Amino acid sequence: EDQVTQSPEALRLQEGESSSLNCSYTVSGLRGLFWYRQDPGKGPEFLFTLYSAGEEKEKERLKATLTKKESFLHITAPKPEDSATYLCAVQAGGDSSYKLIFGSGTRLLVRP
Amino acid sequence: GAVVSQHPSWVICKSGTSVKIECRSLDFQATTMFWYRQFPKQSLMLMATSNEGSKATYEQGVEKDKFLINHASLTLSTLTVTSAHPEDSSFYICSASGGGLAGETQYFGPGTRLLVL
Numbered sequence A: 001e002d003q004v005t006q007s008p009e010a011l012r013l014q015e016g017e018s019s020s021l022n023c024s025y026t027v028s029g030l031r032g033l034f035w036y037r038q039d040p041g042k043g044p045e046f047l048f049t050l051y052s053a054g055e056e057k058e059k060e061r062l063k064a065t066l067t068k069k070e071s072f073l074h075i076t077a078p079k080p081e082d083s084a085t086y087l088c089a090v091q092a093g094g095d096s097s098y099k100l101i102f103g104s105g106t107r108l109l110v111r112p
Numbered sequence B: 001g002a003v004v005s006q007h008p009s010w011v012i013c014k015s016g017t018s019v020k021i022e023c024r025s026l027d028f029q030a031t032t033m034f035w036y037r038q039f040p041k042q043s044l045m046l047m048a049t050s051n052e053g054s055k056a057t058y059e060q061g062v063e064k065d066k067f068l069i070n071h072a073s074l075t076l077s078t079l080t081v082t083s084a085h086p087e088d089s090s091f092y093i094c095s096a097s098g099g100g101l102a103g104e105t106q107y108f109g110p111g112t113r114l115l116v117l
Helices: none
Strands: A005-009 A010-014 A020-026 A031-038 A043-050 A054-058 A062-066 A070-075 A084-092 A104-112 B004-007 B010-013 B019-025 B032-038 B044-051 B068-074 B076-081 B090-097 B112-116
Touching: A005 A084, A010 A020, A020 A031, A020 A084, A031 A070, A043 A062, A070 A084, B004 B090, B004 B112, B010 B019, B019 B032, B019 B090, B019 B112, B032 B068, B032 B076, B044 B068, B076 B090
Parallel strands: A010 A104, B010 B112
Antiparallel strands: A005 A020, A020 A070, A031 A043, A031 A084, A054 A062, A062 A070, A084 A104, B004 B019, B019 B076, B032 B044, B032 B090, B068 B076, B090 B112
């Protein structure tokens, strides 16, 4: 069964304190792994798509990496405005519907 | 680019009435649209997948007759909650993707909060 597990469930950081969020996945043929950011009461905002092991993508203070079993979202010198829930999702290669399988998310709080 | 809108952003209705939520892709053609619901502090739960001009595919446990989905054009999908009851109160979010051979990114709307009294 395709599955996505995110850890930790919640993370509190001091402003400037770098850390990583983990996304472990089990999927029958990975078509793509996606990272989204969701603020309270809003829809998810697209951050990154990763397709193959070894791939890395960066955007401002965020960097996403991918291995055959997991993905990491590294946050360098975070600011309070980075506080949000970060969602990881995968698309299975054998599924023609392109639907996403979501993890439960990591709630990040960055204190000033 | 890749902007998805939803209307309304919130709605309050009486039990037994029907509510329609619109999802539009503003700057791209959406081959596929998805409808999710989200409960407080939980992740997104996929309700159904719709392709333009085709019947929607519903996830297991989602009532087709209660949640009517229409994807009439490449930029518009609608979700109608029929005979709404308090347990249908939730945050409904749509997403849209342009289709293709590679892993396709879904772009999400801002969500619609439904409260059924």
